[in-house]
Amino acid sequence: MKLVTAIISSQKLDEAREALLEIGATGLTISRIFGDAFERHGSRTDDCLFKLEILAAERLADTIVESIIGILGTEAADDARILVFEPEQAVRIRTLEIGEEAVG
Template sequence: MKYVIAIIKPHKLDEVREALAAIGVAGMMASEVKGFGRQKGQTEIYRGAEYATNMVPKVKVEVALPDSLADRAVEAIQQAANTGSIGDGKIFVLDLQSALRIRTGETGETAL
């Protein structure tokens, strides 16, 4: 099993969700987060005054998957989240040791 974490631009969330659903991903989690990478923040204008923010709003998408879907999910996220500009985000793939569905007690891939 794999655990895929993607940090994307907020306006790309619906496209990523649709792309994952199209390849058969049954569920995902999304959280609003802030951070920075190579962008080093951004400049904004508020009430006529320009100021720099060092944390950029992003969305963190998390998906637990069977190994057979992981590569396709990463490709789907990359294609759906890509705008071609700086700050498109990152995708991390981690090995997932175990999963347990609380309601039924199912474990492993059947719990996903």
């Protein structure tokens, strides 16, 4: 399993969410960013930053990264990053599934 994180502007948020759901990335969390990164980008409420976190099966990670890059393109801020992590463990509390079974 992989955890893919990306910082995107509010202008690309809906497009990114729809594209990720279309490719089967259902473990999606979206958080609004405040603090240093938010201030560097600009504090206008019509163009704020969001952090996407996608917990996905390993086989989907590269597709997720490619999709985000395709959406952001060269319009991404100079300091835009996509990070991919390997979580040590995942547990779906409702079913007690563990590991890859808990993802997706």
